[in-house]
Amino acid sequence: MSAAAQTKENYFKSANFKKKTGQTIVLIVLILGSLLILSPIWWMIATSLKDMKEIMTYPPTFIPKEWHWENYLITLQKGPFLQYTLNTLFITVFVVIGNVVANSFIAYGFAKIHFKGRNVLFACVLATMMIPGFVTLVPQYVIYAKLGWLNTYLPLILPAFFGSAFNIFLLRQFFLTIPNELIEAAKIDGANHLYIWWKIFIPLAKPAIATVAIFSFNGAWNDFLGPLLYINDESLYTLQLGLQIFKGQNDTQWNFLMAGSLMVLLPVITIFFFFQRYFIEGMNLTAGSKG
Amino acid sequence: MERIVINKPEITKKYKKQKASSSLQRKEGLQGYLFIAPWIIGFLFFMAGPLLFSLYGSFTNFNITSKMDFIGLDNFKKMFTNDPIIWLSLKNTLYFVVISVPLTTAGAVMLAVLLNQGIKGMRVFRTIFYLPAVLSGVGVYLLWMQLLSPSSGLVNTLLGFVGIDGPAWLTDPSWTKNALIFMKMWSVGGGMLLYLASLQGVSQSLYEAAEIDGATSFRKFFHITLPMITPVIFFDLVTSTIGAFQIFQEAYVMSESGDGGPANSLVFFNLHMWNKAFEVFDMGYAMAMSWVLFIIILVLTVFNLKIAPRWVHYEGEDRK
Numbered sequence: 001m002s003a004a005a006q007t008k009e010n011y012f013k014s015a016n017f018k019k020k021t022g023q024t025i026v027l028i029v030l031i032l033g034s035l036l037i038l039s040p041i042w043w044m045i046a047t048s049l050k051d052m053k054e055i056m057t058y059p060p061t062f063i064p065k066e067w068h069w070e071n072y073l074i075t076l077q078k079g080p081f082l083q084y085t086l087n088t089l090f091i092t093v094f095v096v097i098g099n100v101v102a103n104s105f106i107a108y109g110f111a112k113i114h115f116k117g118r119n120v121l122f123a124c125v126l127a128t129m130m131i132p133g134f135v136t137l138v139p140q141y142v143i144y145a146k147l148g149w150l151n152t153y154l155p156l157i158l159p160a161f162f163g164s165a166f167n168i169f170l171l172r173q174f175f176l177t178i179p180n181e182l183i184e185a186a187k188i189d190g191a192n193h194l195y196i197w198w199k200i201f202i203p204l205a206k207p208a209i210a211t212v213a214i215f216s217f218n219g220a221w222n223d224f225l226g227p228l229l230y231i232n233d234e235s236l237y238t239l240q241l242g243l244q245i246f247k248g249q250n251d252t253q254w255n256f257l258m259a260g261s262l263m264v265l266l267p268v269i270t271i272f273f274f275f276q277r278y279f280i281e282g283m284n285l286t287a288g289s290k291g
Numbered sequence: 292m293e294r295i296v297i298n299k300p301e302i303t304k305k306y307k308k309q310k311a312s313s314s315l316q317r318k319e320g321l322q323g324y325l326f327i328a329p330w331i332i333g334f335l336f337f338m339a340g341p342l343l344f345s346l347y348g349s350f351t352n353f354n355i356t357s358k359m360d361f362i363g364l365d366n367f368k369k370m371f372t373n374d375p376i377i378w379l380s381l382k383n384t385l386y387f388v389v390i391s392v393p394l395t396t397a398g399a400v401m402l403a404v405l406l407n408q409g410i411k412g413m414r415v416f417r418t419i420f421y422l423p424a425v426l427s428g429v430g431v432y433l434l435w436m437q438l439l440s441p442s443s444g445l446v447n448t449l450l451g452f453v454g455i456d457g458p459a460w461l462t463d464p465s466w467t468k469n470a471l472i473f474m475k476m477w478s479v480g481g482g483m484l485l486y487l488a489s490l491q492g493v494s495q496s497l498y499e500a501a502e503i504d505g506a507t508s509f510r511k512f513f514h515i516t517l518p519m520i521t522p523v524i525f526f527d528l529v530t531s532t533i534g535a536f537q538i539f540q541e542a543y544v545m546s547e548s549g550d551g552g553p554a555n556s557l558v559f560f561n562l563h564m565w566n567k568a569f570e571v572f573d574m575g576y577a578m579a580m581s582w583v584l585f586i587i588i589l590v591l592t593v594f595n596l597k598i599a600p601r602w603v604h605y606e607g608e609d610r611k
Contacts, residue, residue: 022508023408023410026405026408026410027410029405030405030406030410030416033402033405033416033420034416034419034420037419037420037422037423037477037480038419038422039445039449040423040434040435040438040445040477041422043434043437043438043445044434044437047437055443056442056443058442059448059451060443060445060448102329102330105326105329106326106327106329106330108326109322109323109324109325109326109327110326110327113319113320113322113323113326114316114319114320114323115319115320115321115322115323115324116320118323121327121331124334125330128334128338129530130529130533130592131338131342131585132533132536132537132581132584132585132588133537134537134539134561134564134581134584135341135342135345135581135582135584135585136337136338136341136342136345137568137581138345138348138568138574138577138578138581139340139341139342139344139345139348139578140337140341141568141569142344142348142353142355142574143336143340143341143344145355159333159337161329161333162329162330162332162333162334162336162337163329163330163333168330192322193322193326197326218425218427221428222427222428223428224428224429224540224544225539225540228543229569240428240429243428243429243430243433244429244544247429247433247544252440254437254440254443257433257437258433258434258437260430260433261429261430261431261433261434262430264428264429264430265426265428265430265431268425268426269422269425269426272422272425273418276418276421279421279425279484280417280421280484
């Protein structure tokens, strides 16, 4: 009896011990992993502040010997980056507005109004996610060309106002969690669906709306393919196109290239750190419905 | 108390019956269509229309300015007989898909398991590992061109510390695709978040029961965790395969404006299609190419769906 109790105690001790060592190992792995994940970003900052001589020295330095802040000024003077930024902002603002308004509108219809064929149509929405974008690329280009919309922002902005499958899905999932009693109560007070959507659902769905807004911002800000295809005039270039041109003009001038890249990535990094919970919530909504 | 509970279903049933017969229902339905109208219009204009046009266009010699003659299967014949690059591009694309999809999926699962431990400060780690997933576009590609630069880059410097002579990632034809896969691994945190959410949905009682039976953590992972998250693995595999087949931007930016890199080692299917469509304006041929890729992806997706019941585990029987 006492021997059994002792082994039992030993067992717990060793299990506890095992758990502790296990956690320590996990912690060490995570810290090393984090350093590896963050090192490219530090490297980008460090390289952007070096001069070319230091970049080419071997072994490379992890902290710049001299901090050449003027690299950023030189980079900004090397191209019309202010113009590119304004162009990109213009497109991004409209894309975000379009995505938020259109997708929440459509998602409300799918989540809260009963109509014939709703499930079939929603299955169609989901099925479009499986169609590779490249199949429609050429014909879409042809349509925009025939409409005379090439070299304008219309092909980049307009589609945002007609909803996209992923965002509709995400917002619908969120709307489904809002009780129907709310709609019934509002209807008794004489409200119609339009009013309920705008005045009740959008305010209630703020976290999901924020997720859609942030994903849309990132999508529009980072979009390279769209501008590459539709924009020819240099005065209409976005930051992504500008950076691509800049790359061609400053072959292996790594300090300027890194300074430019960092400035383009900075808004995305900033938004991520301030609003990271919305990314995570958005993912939870997606995963929760599949698990 | 009890009476209310019993009565409730009857009330709703009655209410529903009344509602179904009223004209209110029809008005409601109309409003439903009004709400989804933007999607329907968008679908017709940006999806269905272009798909139909592309389907017809793939049987023509369309070049956007002057020609659109029906030429039957000539475009498809040309792929088999007169375009060696397309086979190379298919080979390059398959290589990328076959290596990168399993690697990123396994990486994301492992990372999610690590980040699901109850350790203090886990939120900070999750943020750090997820960060690369939000970064994309030309800035990131330029960053990696510098990181992978053989003489001054970080990657070969770090490899040098452990005594490995790093390859010339982006100039050696046998390493260029691996360089892109390596870059993709950096943002494995994107998939991680999806798995993390589903890991947190696995019932704790399953683990407790296994612990009573004396299961090791190894067995718990393979017999509880992994089966329980197979639906998300399946979803991730299907979508990331579709995504990987369409690799384009990375190759376009990281080679000289889409020239396909050293020895055409970065000519992916879509890059070749892009060059056909927008460099030489052989748009009929490009549209035919896009359908070939679509069919490859479709066959693979259907195949995935068919074999899914053998390994994907759904809680409850009524799931599809």
